[in-house]
Amino acid sequence: MHRRAEVLDVLVWRGDANGGGYHSYGVPAQESQTVLDVVTWIQQNVEPTLAYRFACRVGMCGSCAMMVNGEPRWTCRTHVKKVFGAKGLVIAPLRNLPVIKDLAADMAAFFDKWTAAEGRFHPSKSRNDAMEPISPEAPNRVAANAAIECINCAVCYAACDTVTANPDYFGPAALNRAWTLQNDVRDAGYTVRQDAVSSSGGCFNCHSHQSCMTYCPNELNPTASIAGLKRLSALSYLTGGKAR
Amino acid sequence: MIGVRLYLAQRLSALVMAPLMIGHLAVMIYAVQNGLSAEEILSRTQGSLWWGAFYGLFVIAVSIHAAIGVRAVVYETAGLPERILNPLTWAIGVSLFVMGGRAVAGVVL
Ligand code: SF4
Ligand code: SF4
Ligand code: FES
Numbered sequence: 098m099h100r101r102a103e104v105l106d107v108l109v110w111r112g113d114a115n116g117g118g119y120h121s122y123g124v125p126a127q128e129s130q131t132v133l134d135v136v137t138w139i140q141q142n143v144e145p146t147l148a149y150r151f152a153c154r155v156g157m158c159g160s161c162a163m164m165v166n167g168e169p170r171w172t173c174r175t176h177v178k179k180v181f182g183a184k185g186l187v188i189a190p191l192r193n194l195p196v197i198k199d200l201a202a203d204m205a206a207f208f209d210k211w212t213a214a215e216g217r218f219h220p221s222k223s224r225n226d227a228m229e230p231i232s233p234e235a236p237n238r239v240a241a242n243a244a245i246e247c248i249n250c251a252v253c254y255a256a257c258d259t260v261t262a263n264p265d266y267f268g269p270a271a272l273n274r275a276w277t278l279q280n281d282v283r284d285a286g287y288t289v290r291q292d293a294v295s296s297s298g299g300c301f302n303c304h305s306h307q308s309c310m311t312y313c314p315n316e317l318n319p320t321a322s323i324a325g326l327k328r329l330s331a332l333s334y335l336t337g338g339k340a341r
Numbered sequence: 342m343i344g345v346r347l348y349l350a351q352r353l354s355a356l357v358m359a360p361l362m363i364g365h366l367a368v369m370i371y372a373v374q375n376g377l378s379a380e381e382i383l384s385r386t387q388g389s390l391w392w393g394a395f396y397g398l399f400v401i402a403v404s405i406h407a408a409i410g411v412r413a414v415v416y417e418t419a420g421l422p423e424r425i426l427n428p429l430t431w432a433i434g435v436s437l438f439v440m441g442g443r444a445v446a447g448v449v450l
Contacts, residue, residue, distance in 0.1 A: 128373065163449040262416075262417035262418070263342060263416065264420075266342075296344065297342055297343070297344055297423075301343045301344060301347070302342055303411075331352075334349065
């Protein structure tokens with residue numbers, strides 16, 4: 098399988114929860130073509146029933162992630178020329194999640210764990226209160242900002258071998274979000290979230306092997322966020338919940 | 342699968358183990374320089390409170406550290422439930438402690 102004249106050899110996984118396999122397609126090569134362009138071309142020209150997900154096409158919404166040549170990627174911002182290899186282009190649904198159909202993975206577990214890790218904001222004020230001034234230089238704001246640009250794409254979740262081996266583990270994205278919230282002074286959920294992230298599916302399961310940060314398309318470092326949570330949880334345990 | 346107590350127990354036991362490990366290796370290399378016999382080693386360790394404490398602490402730390410480590414490996418490879426995992430962790434820890442304790446008793450007493 099090689100890049101013939103102007104045609105790309107592409108293998109796309111097709112099937113559903115009961116199984117499936119790779120189908121082969123020849124896709125016209127184009128300048129500045131993304132992996133998502135390739136999938137869209139197949140769907141529009143050859144396989145109208147091919148299921149896949151996308152929305153923004155500019156790396157904002159986090160819905161287009163797939164396995165590309167065995168590695169999780171945001172397909173709308175992955176150029177074919179960057180990943181086209183000796184095996185051509187092999188596209189499959191995201192790892193570590195059940196498949197619904199073809200390239201569409203079932204994200205339910207990913208978001209359920211997000212909720213289990215208390216990855217949601219607990220408001221501490223109402224609309225009638227004055228806005229709380231937040232200094233961009235405050236250390237906890239700096240820590241939160243470093244981890245905040247997550248687009249919920251589940252690339253890190255698909256990259257994490259601990260998620261593969263340990264079905265209870267919340268995974269990097271949920272814990273990374275929890276870390277940003279533990280550093281948010283406007284949030285009122287610190288204690289419940291601390292319990293959640295140190296529970297049996299929580300931060301202590303992470304082996305710090307950094308696949309999440311290697312693959313995060315936004316160059317976030319969930320490993321560091323999780324290390325922060327481990328530190329907070331250990332301190333809070335040792336001080337009887339007083340450390341914050 | 343692993344909560345804050347097991348995590349801390351594993352980190353703290355590692356903290357204890359690291360210097361003891363280095364001490365063990367250093368003394369071993371130093372002691373066998375001129376070809377040491379078993380009798381010679383035993384003559385120094387037997388009745389020594391210091392070596393008893395050194396290796397006793399080592400055995401305790403290893404038992405804790407290895408039991409929790411193996412627990413994670415077993416869970417991630419075999420996916421056993423906590424109700425089996427917990428007794429298994431204890432069993433590994435206790436057997437390491439007994440075996441190590443016997444070895445320490447053998448050279449010190
Ligand atoms: S560092 Fe932790 S979260 Fe990241 S890939 Fe490894 S185990 Fe998963
Ligand atoms: S941390 Fe990165 S890889 Fe993980 S969901 Fe967020 S943006 Fe995607
Ligand atoms: S389509 Fe929105 S991130 Fe790729």
